[in-house]
Amino acid sequence: MTRQMTRRRTRLLAGVVAVVAVIVALLTTGLGKDPSVIASPLVGRAAPNFTLPQLDGPPVTLSKLRGQVVVINFWASWCTECQVEQAALDQTWRQFQDSGVVMVGVNFEDSTGAARDYIRTDNVTYPVVEDTNSRTALAYGLRGVPETFVVSQTGRIVNRVIGPVDAATLTSEINSMLASA
Amino acid sequence: MNAAGTLRWARAGLPGLLVLIALAAGLATLAIVAVRGHPPASQAQQVQQIAAGLHCPICKDLSVADSPAPLAQQMRQEIAQKLRAGESADQIRAGFVAAYGDSVLMSPPRQGVAGVVYYVPLLVLAAGLITAVTLLRRWLRAPRPEPPGAGSPQLSATQRRAVARAVARLREEEPG
Numbered sequence: 183m184t185r186q187m188t189r190r191r192t193r194l195l196a197g198v199v200a201v202v203a204v205i206v207a208l209l210t211t212g213l214g215k216d217p218s219v220i221a222s223p224l225v226g227r228a229a230p231n232f233t234l235p236q237l238d239g240p241p242v243t244l245s246k247l248r249g250q251v252v253v254i255n256f257w258a259s260w261c262t263e264c265q266v267e268q269a270a271l272d273q274t275w276r277q278f279q280d281s282g283v284v285m286v287g288v289n290f291e292d293s294t295g296a297a298r299d300y301i302r303t304d305n306v307t308y309p310v311v312e313d314t315n316s317r318t319a320l321a322y323g324l325r326g327v328p329e330t331f332v333v334s335q336t337g338r339i340v341n342r343v344i345g346p347v348d349a350a351t352l353t354s355e356i357n358s359m360l361a362s363a
Numbered sequence: 364m365n366a367a368g369t370l371r372w373a374r375a376g377l378p379g380l381l382v383l384i385a386l387a388a389g390l391a392t393l394a395i396v397a398v399r400g401h402p403p404a405s406q407a408q409q410v411q412q413i414a415a416g417l418h419c420p421i422c423k424d425l426s427v428a429d430s431p432a433p434l435a436q437q438m439r440q441e442i443a444q445k446l447r448a449g450e451s452a453d454q455i456r457a458g459f460v461a462a463y464g465d466s467v468l469m470s471p472p473r474q475g476v477a478g479v480v481y482y483v484p485l486l487v488l489a490a491g492l493i494t495a496v497t498l499l500r501r502w503l504r505a506p507r508p509e510p511p512g513a514g515s516p517q518l519s520a521t522q523r524r525a526v527a528r529a530v531a532r533l534r535e536e537e538p539g
Contacts, residue, residue, distance in 0.1 A: 223464045230462075291433050316437040323462035324434070325420045 193221040210341075222323055222342045229254070229333045230321035234288065234311035237298060242286055242311050245337070251278075251359050253285045253352065256293040259300035264328045267346035268304050274352045275308045281334075282363070283356055287312050290327050332356070332357055335363055410442045413452050416469050417459055426469055 191316070216224055224230075225281040233243040244252065255271055275285045287310035289297045294312065301310055315321055324333060325344065332341040332355045396519065404412065411428055417438065419430035427435045427442075438459070445455045459467050471477035 223461060292495065315435055315440075319434065320438060320441060320459075321462055323420070323464070323467075325463075 188288060222339075224323055224331075224339050225342055227339060229331065229339045230318070231314075232310040232318045232321070234309075234313055234318060236310060237289070237294065237301065237310045242309055244286075244333075247284050248337055249282075249287075249335050251283045251336050251356055253283065253356070254322075254331040254333060255285065255347070256288045256290050256319060256322070256325050256327050256329045258290050259296040260292065262325045263346050265304075267328055267330075267348070268306070270312060270347055270352065271308075271350045272304075272306070274356070277353065278291060279308070279358055282362060283360075285309070286311060288318060290319050290324065291316060332359075334359055406443060406446055409446055409452065410439055412440050413442050413455055414445075416456065418467050418468060418469055420463055 186234075199357070202271075229244060231245045233241050235241050241342075244254075253271075253274070255267075270287065271287075275283075279285075285308040287306065287308060289310060289312045297310065297312065300306070322329075328346060328353075330343040330347045331339050334340050334354070340359065343351065389517075412449075414428035414435075417424050417427040419425045419427050419432055419435040421432055421434050422430045425435075427438045442455055445458070450458075456468070465472055465475075465477060471480055473481055
């Protein structure tokens, strides 16, 4: 075998190894990601303002809650996962309602009657508003319910939880924001 | 030319004349369309066009134009409302991207990492062309193997002597 042929084969082998390395790197990066986690461009940005009618009470305007930590939870009475997280939301509300924290439930694609029944049955005590035309849901880039947004005292979205939220996550988020205030 | 001859001449030339008229009419229509441009799309068509380029966020692989989901319906209404307010298609798309990210677009954007999908095929095509040209040039430059019998074989003195001996022997063996 001539030296030229050996050199050519080495070059070919190096090329194949480089291509395989790139493919493996891409696959490893892709497979290492959780496919259920969708990056939200809203995290870190100002929370879109809204004024929505409350089911039982005066309308709620987000900008008027500036200076408080706001937990915005999108939910619906037909959503089974919303029932899963309800205990965590109630617990967090009871724990922080007198500490500069506001929780707002935003009812999504639901009937007023069904939403009222849900609130009564589950004894929801935080304000619940109706997003009748889903405009607020669109402004928040909603992909389904439940979804929870945590808004800082300065009005910025600091976290978005897709799916049922747990009390530990909420408590830790809120505590860190209250501590930094 | 008499009347019958004129008639024959007219009949013979008729198909060609019809083709000529059809061509002229086609060209004239194309010219008018090119000058006047397409008629402006109605608002419903504009809504449909923008919605067709957006993913329904709560559906799997359906555009906002095709989805029957209430959220998609709301998105179509929002598009119509924004068009009435004077926003351009790009501004409307940018509004949805601001809330949902690039994943709301049916086609990935041309800039950023997603833009790679547009350029990789071109790069692969260019690499293929370069490889093909290189191989072709190498093939054209390579010395051709000579056909058997062409040119004189390079024989050593010993081989030449052996061949001469064999030829002489054959001649001796030849009858007469």
